Amino acid sequence: MDQLWNSVLDGMKPIRKVIPGGDIGLALCVLFQLSILIMPIPTFLLDMALALSFIASILILLISLSLERPLDFSSLPTLLLLTTILRLSLNVATARLILSHGADGPYAAGRVVAAFGSFLMGGDVVVGAIIFSMLLMVNFVVITKGSSRIAEVAARFYLDAMPGKQMAIDADLSSGTIDEPTARLRRAELSEESGFYGAMDGASKFVRGDAISALVITLINIFGGLAMGLLRAHMSIESAFLTFTTLTIGDGLVSQIPALLVSTAAGIVVSKGAVQGKMHGKLAAQLGSNVNPLMMASAAAGLLALLPGLPTVPFLTVSVLSGAAAWQRFLAKRTALVAAAVPVIQPPDNNAAQVSLLDVVRVELGYGLLELASGMSQQLPDQIKRLRRALATELGFVLPSVRIQDNVELEPYNYVFALKEISAGAGALRPMMMLAISPGDQAIELPGEKTVEPTFGLPACWITPTLADQARSANWTVVDPATVLTTHLAEVVKENIAEFLSYTETQKILANLPQEQQKLVADLVPSTITVGGLQRVLQMLLAERISIRDMPTILEAVQEACSMSLKSVASIVAHVRTRLARQISDSLTGPAGYLPVVVLSQEWEDTLAASLVGPVDDRQLALGQEKLRELLDRMRVVIDSAVNNGEKPALLTSMGVRYHVHSIIDRIRMNVPVIAQAEVHRRARVKVVGTI
Template identity: 35%
Template sequence: MPKGLSQLAVPIGVVMIVVMMVVPMPTVLLDMLIAANITIALIVVVVSMNVKRPLEFSSFPALLLVLTLFRLALNISATRLVLVDGYAGKVIEAFGHFVVGGSLIVGIVIFTILIIIQFIVITKGAERVAEVGARFTLDAMPGKQMAIDADLNAGLIDEAEARKRRHEVTAEADFYGSMDGGSKFVKGDAIAAIIITVINLLGGFAVGVFQKGMPAGEAIQAYSLMSIGDGLVSQIPALLLSVATGLMVARASGEGDMGTTVTSQLGAQKRALQVGGGAALALVLIPGLPKLPFLVIGGIVLFLAQRVPSAPDQQAEETETAIAGPAPDSPESLMGEIRVDPLELALSPDLVDLVEAAGGDLLDRVRALRRKIAMETGVIMPPVHTRDDLDLPLSTYVIRVNGVEVARGQAPPGTALAIGEGLEGLPGRAGQEPVFGLEGKWIPAELRHQAELLGATVVDRASVIITHLSEAVRSNAGRLLGREDVRALVEAVRRTHPVVVEELTPALMGLGQVQTVLQALLDEGVSIRDLVRIFEALSLAGKNTSDPDALCEAVRNALGPAIAAQHAEPAGSLPVLTLDPRLENALLESLRPTDQGVQILIDPVRAESLITQASRLADNAEQQGVAPVLVCSPQLRMPLRRLLKLAAPRLPLLSYTEIAECPFRVETLGVVTDAEALAA
C-alpha cells in the first residue's frame, strides 16, 4: 500500500465507524462489513500466534480499540435494521435461524456460553496477565538498563547496539502498559454485548407487539431470533480478539512463532506422548465407553511418538549446555580467557564504588573520553575493559595496554587530591598528580571547600583516573592502532575520497605499511585526523621509496603547519630549541643505517652530554610555563628522536621543513651546544 494511503487508512476508517453509528446502512453493505469484521479478527489471531516477540505486533493495543469500536458500530447498525425493518441481512438471518436451529432458547444458551467463555475465562485471565506483565516489566527496566550499560562498558556491544537495546526496553514497557489498558477494552466489550443483546430482545418484542400489533409469539419469532443472531455475529469476532489478547500478553520470549515453539516443545517429549497414547488405549477397557474414538486417538498419538527422535537424555544435555554455556575447558571458553584486551583498567576492590550505578560516574567519563581522544588524535579508542583485581594493593588502579601495565596510581576511597601549597593544616596523606608529577595531598572529600579556600586545586578520584587514562592512551596510541582499525579508517576515507585510496592501496602499499606510518605519527603525538592529506603524501612518496622513515617524514612535511600548530602558544608564538650548527654537522656525519632505521652512532659520553643539555633546556622552559620543541634538519630529526626518546620523551622534535610554512612567530629559547662533543 502506498505510504500516503496507509497513513490515511486508519483515520478514514475511524471516521466511517462513527458515521455508521448515526447513518442507516443497506443490508448488503452490513453483510460485507460483518464478514470483514470476522475476517479481520481471524487475521489478528493468526498474526498474534505467528509473531516471535510481542513487540513485533506493537500496534495491537491501538488496533484492539479500533476493532472494538467497529464491532459496536455494527451492533448499532444491525439493531436499527432489526427494529425498523425486522430484517438485518443474510448473515444475521443465517446465524439466527440456521446456526441455532431457529430456536430462541438454543440461541440464548449458545450466546450465554460464548459470553461466559469470553468474559469469565479468557478476558479475566488476559486482564490479570496484562496487569502483572506491565508491573514486572516496569520494575525490571532499571536492571535491564544497567545490564546494557555494563555490556557497553565491557566492550561486548557498541553504541548502536546499546541504543537499539534501550529502545527495545522502552518499547516493551510501553507495550505491556498499553496491553494493560487494552485488556479493559475487551472486558468492557463483553459487558456491552450482554447489555445490547438484552436491550435488543426487549426492544424487538416491544416493537412487534405495541407498534405493529403482532401476537407475542410472532413478535418473538420475528425479532428475538434476529437479535440473538446479531449477538452471535458480534460475539464470534469478539471472542477471537479476546483470544488474541490472551496470546499476546501470555507470550514468553522465544526464537520462533507460537506454532513452531509449541510443536517443537511438545514433540520433544517422547515419553509423555507414549504415556498419553497408552492411557487413551487403556480407556478402551472401561465398560460402556465407546472404543473407536479412543482407539483412533491413542493410535495417532503413539504413531507420532514413534516419529519423535529418541535419545531425550542427549537433548536435555544439549539444552543444559546451551543454558550453562561452554564447558570451562572447551576451546570457546579458553579462547575467551586467553584473549588480551587492548585497553584495560583494573581497580582494587575498594575502588569498585567508582563504577557502581549508585553514584559512580567513572564509566560515563570513560565514554566521554573516547570522543575526546578521537577528536584529538584521529584514533577510535578501544572499549575500556574495567574490572576489579584482587591482587592489587588497596586504593590502587592499573592501566594495561595489550595486557602490559603502562601506568599505575593511587585513589584512596573517600578522598580528593588537593594540589597546591599551604596544605599542612589539612589532614590526609601525601600524593602526586600522576600525569605531570605535581605534589599534592589526598584529603577527606568533605574538606574540599577548605582546601579551595587555601588556593589549592582539588580533583576528585574519578578525574585523577580519567586524566591518567587519557595520558596513557595518548602515549600508547600507536600500540592501540591495530590492523583492523587501519582497515576501518581506510574504508571511511574510501567512502568520501575513493580516488585517494585506490591510488594508495593496494597499488603502492599494503595496510601493514600504512599502519607502520600511522603508528610512527601517533608515537610522536601527531594527530592522524587528516587522513586524506596523509594518504596523498604517502601516494607521492610511495612511488620513490618504501622506507618507513622516509614515508613518515614525507607525511610530516605535508602536515607541517598542523604539527606546528599543536605546539604553538596561545599568544601566536612557537617556542623552539635549536642545535648549534657545528653540533648538527657532527651529528649528520655520524648517521648510520641499521636494521632499526638510521641511528646516530656517537660515543656514550657525547650522547649523554647531548641528552643532558637538551633535557635541561626543556625543563627550564617548562618551569617558565612554556613547552618548547627542538628543531633540526629533516635528515637528523628521526635519528635524534630515537636518541632522546627515553631521556626526554615529552620533548617534541620538528624539522626545519615542518616549521617553514607555519603562520606562527618562531621564538628561540636556547641552543644545544654539547661542549664535549665539539671539543672532541
C-alpha cells in the same frame, strides 16, 4: 510531511496493508465507524461492514499465531481499539434496524444477521438462546478476563524490570561488549517493549468492555423488540418473540464471534511473553521434546481403551498416535548428529587398514541435550561458529572445526569436551531452564536448582525462564544452556589452544601472509629459524593468550632475536613480547583506562634470580619448597585482594624471572597474566594495586 506521517504510522503496517490510501484511508475508516453510531446505514452496506469485521478478526488471529515475538505485532493495541469501535458501531446500527424494522421480517437487519440467526437456532428459539448465552459467557468470563489479567501482570513485571534491563545495557556498553549504536537499538527496543505491554494492559479493557456492552445490547434488543412488536406492529406474543429473538441472536453472533477471535488473538500475544519463535513450532517442540510424557500418555490412552463401557476406537487411536510420536522422538534423539565438525578423512584403501584422523575438538552430548544441536533453532552450532570467529579475531588463530555428537554412555543432560580424543572438561545442563549466576554473597535467594557454574566455579541456580527478568533485576547474570556450554568450551579451548597450532597450521599461516611479507618469510625460514622453531615460538605466545595476528611484527622480532645470537625458544619469545608491548598493554588495560598490576618486590626478585641455575640460554628455577610455598601463599593473598576490589591485575616482574614466575602460576592454574617491565608500553597508564 509524508515522511513524518509514515514514521508515525510505522507501527500500524497491518492496517495500512488492509486499508488503501495510507493515513487518509485510516482516517476515513475511523470516521466511518463513528458515523455509524449516529447515522442509519442501508442493509447492504451493513452486510459489507459485518463481513469486514469477520475478515479483520480472522486476520488478527492468524497474525498472532504466526508471530516470532510479541513486538512484531506492536499495532495490536490500536487494532483492538479500532475493531472494538467497529463492532460497537455495528451493534448500534443493527439494533437500530431491529427495533425500527424488525416487524418487516427476518431480513430487517440485513442478510448476514438473518443467516447467523437461523443457522444457530435451527428452528428452535430456546436452543439458540442457550447456545448464544454460552458463547457470550465463554468470551466474557474465560477469554477476556484471562487475557486482561495476563496483560495486567505482564505490564507490571515489564515496567518493574525496566531499571534492571537499562542497567544491564549500560554495563554491557561500559565493558565494551556492545557498541553505542547497539546500545541505542537495545534501549529503543526496551522502550517499545514496555510501551507495548502497557498499551496491551489498557487495550484489554476495551475487549472486556465490548463483551459487557454486547450483553446489554442483546437484552435491549430482545425486550425493546418485544415492546415495539406488540405495541407498534400489533404482532402476537409468539410471533414477536420469535422474530426479535432470531434477529437479536443473529446480531449477537455477528458481533460475538469476531470479538471471540480478537480476544483469543490478544490472549495469545500477551501469553507468548518472552518465548521467541513462532508459536506452533514452540508448542510442537516443547510438547514433544520429552519422550517419557508421550509414552505415559500413550499407555494411559491404551488403558482407557480397555476399560469396559468406554469406546475403544477413539482411545486406541490416541494411544497409537502418542506411541508413534514417542518412538519417532526417541529415534530422532538417538540418531541426531550435527555435521559442524571435522570430516572423517580416510586414506585410499590399497588393501591397507583404513584409519580416521583424530577429532581435534569434540563435544559429546547426552541424548537429553541433542535438541540444542539438532533442533529447529540449532543454538549450539551457531554459537560455536561465533566462538571460532571470536577466537580468530582475538588470538589470530582459527580453531579447527568442532565435532558435535551424541554419547549414549553419558547421563541425559551431561556433556563432555574431548581435545584430541582426551577428556578436557565436563558439565551438566537443564535444557528447558536458564542458569542464573550469583552476583555475590548479598544476592537474593531464587527458587530453583542450586548448582555451580561449570566454567569458573561460581555459585549459580537453574531457574525457569519466567524468573529470568526477576533475576536480572537483582543483578544475577542469566544465560541459556547453549551459552553455558559454549562459554565453558571457550575457556577449555583457550587453556589448550597452543596444542592446536600444528606444524601444518604454521605453514598455512606463513603461506597466507600478504605478498609483500613473503620476502621476509623467505629470508627467515629455514635459513634463520625452522618452521618447527617458529611453531614453538607461536605456541608459547598462544599459551599465554598473546594474539599472533600481527605476524609481520612477530617475524621481524624473531629475525632480530636470532641476529642477536639468542638460541633458546624462551629467549626468542621474550624478545618478541617486548616488540608486542603495545598490544600486550592494550589487552590488559581495563575499562577505566589503566593497566592494574601487582608488583613483585625487589626481595623476591633477588631470591628468584639467585635460584636460577644452568646455561644462560636454558636457565632453570631451583627454589626451595618452603620458599616456593611462601611465595605462592603471598601471591594468592595479594591477587585475591585486588580481585575483590574489582581489579583484574597482571603480575609485573623483571625480564629475567618473568618466564619462571609464569611457569609457577600456570601450574597452580591461578590464571593471572605475568608481564615483564619491558613489555609495558611507554604510553600505558599503570596502576599498582598490590605488592608481593
